[in-house]
Amino acid sequence: MVQPAARVRGRVRPPGDKSISHRYALLAAIADGSSTIHGYSTGGDCASTLRCLRALGVHIDHAGQDARTGLDIRITGRGVRGLQAPADTLDAGNSGSTMRMLAGILAAHPFACRITGDESLQRRPMRRIIVPLERMGATIASTDGRPPLTIQGAERLRAIDFEPDVPSAQVKSAVLLAGLHAEGVTSVREPLPTRDHTERALHAFGAGVHLDGRRVIVAGGQRLTGRELTVPGDISSAAFWMVAAAALPGSEVTIDEVGLNPTRTGILDVLRRMGAAIETDAHASAGEPMGTITVRHGTLADTAVAPEDVPGVIDELPVLAALATHGGSLRVSGAQELRVKESDRISALADGLRRMGADIDEAPDGFHVRGARRLTGGEVDARNDHRLAMAFAVAALGAAGPTTIHDAGAAAVSYPEFFSVLESLRA
Numbered sequence: 390m391v392q393p394a395a396r397v398r399g400r401v402r403p404p405g406d407k408s409i410s411h412r413y414a415l416l417a418a419i420a421d422g423s424s425t426i427h428g429y430s431t432g433g434d435c436a437s438t439l440r441c442l443r444a445l446g447v448h449i450d451h452a453g454q455d456a457r458t459g460l461d462i463r464i465t466g467r468g469v470r471g472l473q474a475p476a477d478t479l480d481a482g483n484s485g486s487t488m489r490m491l492a493g494i495l496a497a498h499p500f501a502c503r504i505t506g507d508e509s510l511q512r513r514p515m516r517r518i519i520v521p522l523e524r525m526g527a528t529i530a531s532t533d534g535r536p537p538l539t540i541q542g543a544e545r546l547r548a549i550d551f552e553p554d555v556p557s558a559q560v561k562s563a564v565l566l567a568g569l570h571a572e573g574v575t576s577v578r579e580p581l582p583t584r585d586h587t588e589r590a591l592h593a594f595g596a597g598v599h600l601d602g603r604r605v606i607v608a609g610g611q612r613l614t615g616r617e618l619t620v621p622g623d624i625s626s627a628a629f630w631m632v633a634a635a636a637l638p639g640s641e642v643t644i645d646e647v648g649l650n651p652t653r654t655g656i657l658d659v660l661r662r663m664g665a666a667i668e669t670d671a672h673a674s675a676g677e678p679m680g681t682i683t684v685r686h687g688t689l690a691d692t693a694v695a696p697e698d699v700p701g702v703i704d705e706l707p708v709l710a711a712l713a714t715h716g717g718s719l720r721v722s723g724a725q726e727l728r729v730k731e732s733d734r735i736s737a738l739a740d741g742l743r744r745m746g747a748d749i750d751e752a753p754d755g756f757h758v759r760g761a762r763r764l765t766g767g768e769v770d771a772r773n774d775h776r777l778a779m780a781f782a783v784a785a786l787g788a789a790g791p792t793t794i795h796d797a798g799a800a801a802v803s804y805p806e807f808f809s810v811l812e813s814l815r816a
């Protein structure tokens with residue numbers, strides 16, 4: 390149950406970035422030598438990646454846990470094509486990133502391997518990776534394009550030039566990771582640019598990746614070298630506090646050691662357009678820029694998120710909808726991908742916010758929230774979707790009464806500490 394808040398104030402170091410944690414673990418597993426990853430995400434999704442890698446014969450030690458920066462792990466790489474056939478079906482839990490990106494690596498391992506996930510993951514579309522990976526030479530059985538997948542990897546993979554229909558960093562990454570193992574040069578050209586963490590991570594582990602306009606190019610046959618790397622804090626987790634600060638008068642929140650990769654900072658642009666006062670201070674960078682973000686409340690304005698903005702804020706759209714319940718309005722279009730996330734995020738968001746008293750219209754590819762009236766609070770269902778659980782909590786801060794969020798535990802998929810941090814920021 391979330392009570393309304395007058396304001397939020399304080400400093401937060403968010404958990405390690407989920408997208409970057411997956412990539413560092415996957416690349417460390419197929420690198421030569423061992424890698425140490427500091428600040429690995431504490432979320433359930435990144436634990437799913439480690440569980441799958443262990444089942445594929447990868448040795449992973451917990452090198453420690455720092456209360457401030459999260460997990461430190463040590464991974465002993467097995468080298469390119471060095472994974473072992475698992476004894477059982479792999480379980481990717483709730484994590485689409487784990488399933489899709491690991492599929493790109495498994496496509497190059499000449500054994501059959503079954504991979505499944507929870508109920509939500511079993512509903513998610515996989516044809517987007519099956520098509521390119523089969524073109525490269527793997528064979529992938531599914532249930533009508535959905536998990537479980539049975540991947541028969543190929544002894545030799547063919548390089549391809551691929552143009553996915555949907556902008557998706559997971560799809561791009563699956564093809565690039567398979568391309569690393571292929572004969573020849575693989576390229577991916579996306580309809581809109583998406584997060585480039587795989588490209589940066591490949592580079593950090595010593596592989597060459599090139600850009601030609603919007604085409605990302607990787608040559609097959611390269612080897613990776615184990616590294617010591619630090620994962621920046623997750624800007625998508627930080628977004629909940631940035632929005633809470635933007636929404637509530639008198640608020641100020643500083644986020645420390647957070648990732649500032651330009652393919653992820655779309656949230657800052659939208660928050661500025663909505664009226665928040667934001668300062669950033671970029672410093673240390675080891676392949677991934679990071680720094681400090683401070684957000685203060687501002688008067689909320691009417692804002693639109695256009696289709697070309699969507700990949701840069703795809704995971705932040707639920708919490709931006711929550712922001713618009715505090716004032717101003719937000720119209721989002723070209724975001725049909727939200728319907729195939731951990732839940733149908735358009736319908737679940739509209740349903741939940743409406744139950745709290747919001748004025749929200751749903752469209753096939755987005756939504757329109759008008760924040761002129763104060764929420765009442767109420768009872769909502771996060772439908773086992775982490776980002777909805779946390780977005781409803783941020784909307785609830787501005788309501789007249791308390792809000793009960795069912796399935797709120799889903800937050801642990803990316804941010805186990807979310808509800809305790811929320812209590813610490815109440816001023």
Ligand code: S3P
Pocket residue numbers: 407408409486556557558559560562584703704726
């Ligand atoms: C991610 C890419 C996005 C995003 C997801 C993480 C990644 O998904 O929504 O939370 O780490 O590459 P899509 O690739 O399906 O757009």
